[in-house]
Amino acid sequence: MNYRKFGNTGEQISALGFGCMRFPEYEQDGKHFVDQDKVDEMIRTAYEKGVNYYDTAPYYCNKNSEAALGRAVKGFRDKILISTKLPLEVCRKEGDLRRQLETSLANLDTDHVDFYHFWGINKGAFEDVIMAQDLLLQAQKCKEEGLIRHISFSFHDAPLSIKHIIDRSIERGIPMESILCQYNLLDRSNEEMLAYAAGKGLGTVAMGPVGGGRLAAPTELGEKLTGKANLPTYALAFKFCLGNPDLCCALSGMQNLDMVEKNTDLASDSTGFSEEEWKQLGESLEQLKKFNELYCTGCKYCQPCPANIQIPHIFNMYTHHNVYGLSGHAKWMYGEYVKKDGKLIKDCLDCGKCEKACPQHLKIREELRRVEDILSKL
Ligand code: SF4
Ligand code: SF4
Structure with missing residues (x-):
């Protein structure tokens, strides 16, 4: 496994992170359950292959992801970094952040979260909720108590808002320490801002390195873009992300053991692209833009639809x-x-x-x- 310096956090992070939003699930009597045996096997394999960053959230997998992750990492919890998230809509009054954090800690069955993210924020939410309620200060207090080790944010907005959020948190004296945002072959819009974040000492994590699964399907695209035969598209997608020196970690929402094996192998391979290959890739990416007219990452935030449209x-x-x-x-x-x-x-x-x-x-x-x-x- 390749490791990288995770901004100024003092941590070394594995180049591959485990996104815990697609754990295998089953339904029984109308209730959703995570298949814990499978999750245990996947997480243990990832850990043994060197993955040290595990990203969950309160609502993933029908609200079962945090607890499933907590169970799966028993025995090596202290050797890994756990990230979870704060849904801003629960923050209405003083103490709500702390209460939500305590719920996550109980679900995860741990006494601290390594990276606590303000979840999926944009510039408006940052100003209207985080700054208005001084949630950075509340998070800082939890950090001083040892409940959080680092304050972070995940992001869905126009790229320039990243700069706004980073700069404002620095002004407030409680700088954001890491960022999680979209970045992949098909969506490079945050590239410049990733460089900005890295320059300000934030650790950087990409979600959707395989474009919400689109680049994971077997196609000729890899070969088409690089001229290299036998380069699967998902391998290209990972190489692309991990080839960016401003990116510390590519997060993958792994669904089965096969994906864990493949992705850990890729993140352990240190052969990047040569200069010539980067050039060819850059040119080919221009062609790819035409493929990009519809961009759905498969995040499922639009679900459930009351009319049950999938x-x-x-x-x-x-x-x-x-x-x-x-x-x-x-x-x-x-x-x-x-x-x-x-x-x-x-x-x-x-x-x-x-x-x-x-x-x-x-x-x-x-x-x-x-x-x-x-x-x-x-
Ligand atoms: S359409 Fe739904 S699944 Fe696709 S990006 Fe939007 S919210 Fe996510
Ligand atoms: S009913 Fe129509 S508008 Fe409402 S969530 Fe479903 S698709 Fe969207």
């Missing part, structure tokens, strides 16, 4: 057609979905909830109409 699944089918050129497969997926009475835009109740929740600011209803039309005609 929005990320529908966008994913479209991506198979549009990005990977796997039109036959997309047609089959769409046929299966319709056959099983999957809900479509015609069932939409126009509540608008999905669009408010979408961190990519997609015009979801408009996109569904367009995408379903294309899929139905394949």
Whole structure:
């Protein structure tokens, strides 16, 4: 495993982080459970292969992720870094941050969180909630008590807001210590700001290094972009992220043991791209832009939809057609979905909830109409 200096936090972080939002789950009597045996095996394998950064959040996996992670790391908790998150909507009065943190600590069955993130913030939330309630100070107090080791934020907004948040936290005298944001081959919009964050001493972590799974599917894209035969697209996607010196760690939401094995191998390989290969990749990426007209990361923040429209699944089918050129497969997926009475835009109740929740600011209803039309005609 390759390790990197994690900004000025004093930590060394593994180049691969374990995103705990896609643990295997099952449903019983209408309730959702995490398959703990599988999770234990995946986490132990990742740990043994050197992964030391594990990122969870209170709402992941039907609110079961924190507890499942806590159980899985028993025996080596002190050898790893745990990150979890604060949903800002719970912060209404003094003490709410502390109460939420205590819930996470109890779920994780630990006495401290290594990286506590203000979750999915934008500039507005930073000013209206964090600064207005002086949550940085509340977090600092928890840090002084040893409940938090580092104060961090995860981010969904226009890139320049990253600079605003970092600068304002420095002005407040309680600087953010690490950032988690989108960055991958298909979305390089935060690249400049990652460099800014690294320059200010923050540790930097990328979420979605394989583009919400799109770059994980087997395609010819890797070969097309680099001219290298036998380079799977997901390997290219990881190499791309980890080739950025301003990035400390690429977080992957691993779903099974196979992914853990593959990703840990990639993050342990120190062969990057040569200068010539970077050049070719840069040129090819320009071509890739045309693939990028629809950008759904599969984060599922738009779910559940009251009309039960499986929005990320529908966008994913479209991506198979549009990005990977796997039109036959997309047609089959769409046929299966319709056959099983999957809900479509015609069932939409126009509540608008999905669009408010979408961190990519997609015009979801408009996109569904367009995408379903294309899929139905394949
Ligand atoms: S606007 Fe339509 S698609 Fe979006 S959440 Fe509401 S019912 Fe679902
Ligand atoms: S439509 Fe938006 S909220 Fe829904 S999964 Fe895609 S990116 Fe996430």
